[in-house]
Amino acid sequence: MELLVIGLDGLSTNMLDRFDIEPEYINRVLENGASGDLMSVDTPTTLPAWTSFATGKDPGSHGLTNMIQQASDYETSPLRTNTTDAAAYDLIDDALFVNLPASAGRVPAAEDTHLVSAMLAEDEEDAVPSHLQQLDAFEDYILDHDKSLKKNPQTYFDHVCDITRARRDFAAEAFDEYDPRLGFVLFSTPDWAGHLLSNFSDDETRGRYYRQLLSVVDTCAQDLAERADNVVLMSDHGFERKHTNIHINDFLHQRGYLRESESSVSAANIAVQTAKAIGKRSSVLYEKIRQLYNYIIATDVGQTLQEAAEPNIDYRNSKAWQLRYGCVFINDKRFDHPAVDDPDALRRQLQTELADLTDDDGSPLFRDVLLAEEAYSDPDKRAPDVIARPAPGCYPTLLKSPTGGYASHTNNFNHRYNGLFAAMGPLFAEKTTVETPSIVDVLPTIMAVLGMPLSPEFDGKVIEAATADEYSVEYRDSDTIPHPQIRTDSDQGARDEAVQERLEDLGYLE
Ligand SMILES: [Zn+2]
Numbered sequence: 098m099e100l101l102v103i104g105l106d107g108l109s110t111n112m113l114d115r116f117d118i119e120p121e122y123i124n125r126v127l128e129n130g131a132s133g134d135l136m137s138v139d140t141p142t143t144l145p146a147w148t149s150f151a152t153g154k155d156p157g158s159h160g161l162t163n164m165i166q167q168a169s170d171y172e173t174s175p176l177r178t179n180t181t182d183a184a185a186y187d188l189i190d191d192a193l194f195v196n197l198p199a200s201a202g203r204v205p206a207a208e209d210t211h212l213v214s215a216m217l218a219e220d221e222e223d224a225v226p227s228h229l230q231q232l233d234a235f236e237d238y239i240l241d242h243d244k245s246l247k248k249n250p251q252t253y254f255d256h257v258c259d260i261t262r263a264r265r266d267f268a269a270e271a272f273d274e275y276d277p278r279l280g281f282v283l284f285s286t287p288d289w290a291g292h293l294l295s296n297f298s299d300d301e302t303r304g305r306y307y308r309q310l311l312s313v314v315d316t317c318a319q320d321l322a323e324r325a326d327n328v329v330l331m332s333d334h335g336f337e338r339k340h341t342n343i344h345i346n347d348f349l350h351q352r353g354y355l356r357e358s359e360s361s362v363s364a365a366n367i368a369v370q371t372a373k374a375i376g377k378r379s380s381v382l383y384e385k386i387r388q389l390y391n392y393i394i395a396t397d398v399g400q401t402l403q404e405a406a407e408p409n410i411d412y413r414n415s416k417a418w419q420l421r422y423g424c425v426f427i428n429d430k431r432f433d434h435p436a437v438d439d440p441d442a443l444r445r446q447l448q449t450e451l452a453d454l455t456d457d458d459g460s461p462l463f464r465d466v467l468l469a470e471e472a473y474s475d476p477d478k479r480a481p482d483v484i485a486r487p488a489p490g491c492y493p494t495l496l497k498s499p500t501g502g503y504a505s506h507t508n509n510f511n512h513r514y515n516g517l518f519a520a521m522g523p524l525f526a527e528k529t530t531v532e533t534p535s536i537v538d539v540l541p542t543i544m545a546v547l548g549m550p551l552s553p554e555f556d557g558k559v560i561e562a563a564t565a566d567e568y569s570v571e572y573r574d575s576d577t578i579p580h581p582q583i584r585t586d587s588d589q590g591a592r593d594e595a596v597q598e599r600l601e602d603l604g605y606l607e
């Protein structure tokens with residue numbers, strides 16, 4: 098194999114440093130190759146970010162800006178695979194992609210190229226094309242984790258280690274069988290493990306579990322890398338400890354932009370009201386409740402509790418709301434009941450007001466507050482109106498503030514913008530630090546070093562500092578860009594249902 102891209106979902110070097118983890122193989126590539134803290138996209142989440150990798154375009158162009166979407170009737174639903182933009186598996190012949198998120202239902206347009214999809218697929222049979230189901234390792238291939246195992250952390254971490262090894266075995270057999278020029282494999286487990294770290298209250302316990310997983314991921318990455326002359330390690334976003342929750346919807350509510358509906362009375366709702374009342378009086382007790390909450394959020398009861406802790410938004414009568422992860426939408430004519438006369442003015446006003454928000458010590462809650470045209474190179478109308486990028490250690494939650502105000506203390510682990518990029522082999526520069534390469538730039542860079550003409554549609558550009566030589570970049574003619582091909586035999590309804598459940602488990606859907 099000439100080049101292998103190994104995806105490490107949600108991995109960043111700060112997490113390795115925090116838990117004192119020194120993965121032998123990953124460190125070797127970081128130190129000897131061209132590496133840097135990869136910059137993710139808005140929002141820095143799995144589906145938008147991997148779609149940006151696959152298309153070389155930012156989310157404003159490919160349309161998947163968040164983990165969920167909202168229709169004109171205000172209903173939120175899981176995303177579907179992008180079906181309008183050419184992706185790596187359409188542009189690169191003789192390639193094999195294993196476990197690429199947000200590609201379910203797509204058929205490679207490139208010649209001799211194979212695609213195993215991941216998140217957004219219904220099950221193993223939906224994710225793996227039938228000719229690849231013939232591989233021996235398919236029998237043990239696992240698409241997704243069993244969330245019920247989260248109740249026992251050791252069982253769960255053993256389970257994600259098994260998934261990691263099964264993915265390595267499947268990818269190894271597929272690469273050996275098909276001998277592609279370019280390979281891709283994604284290990285999703287660092288992301289899943291990262292989310293579970295919030296359930297523990299001390300770094301010693303967290304470190305023990307995270308270290309266990311990372312040593313398996315490192316070995317599996319090395320086993321596959323031995324098959325390739327050149328290797329790119331990359332994540333789609335990083336992880337970090339969050340000390341502050343930002344409650345954007347509470348802010349919008351208090352300033353009169355967001356209206357809440359009468360919330361229904363339920364046992365879960367009463368539990369949340371009680372927790373909030375206690376939180377106002379005792380931060381110690383609140384912290385205990387928060388830990389318990391993190392623990393049970395992994396269960397079905399926890400999902401109900403989380404729903405109750407999110408405001409019930411009266412969208413029709415609201416001017417603006419946060420959908421999730423700092424993305425604010427304005428109720429303009431994209432929606433069935435527009436309630437804003439001058440959306441442009443409101444956009445600028447919200448941008449200013451959000452940028453002014455600080456915590457109790459006066460530190461800004463956001464590193465940047467951007468309009469769509471500032472965050473994306475060519476946003477279409479589905480893009481969020483305002484994108485509030487949280488400051489380091491801050492997380493824009495959907496949960497209501499337990500203590501009043503727009504910021505509250507937390508002790509969670511969640512996504513951050515900076516991930517990881519490291520490239521090693523004859524095609525790449527040696528021992529070089531690359532200044533924040535963007536995830537959108539990875540595909541153009543891979544294609545350039547392999548001597549392939551780039552798509553003129555790319556938003557990304559070649560990361561020149563990472564390449565061994567100077568490359569003269571050539572572009573295809575626009576009319577030779579392949580059209581996306583969609584599988585016709587698949588059941589989108591069943592897929593939506595499976596995905597809905599999975600996103601609920603990760604806390605992405607109400
Ligand atoms: Zn991810």
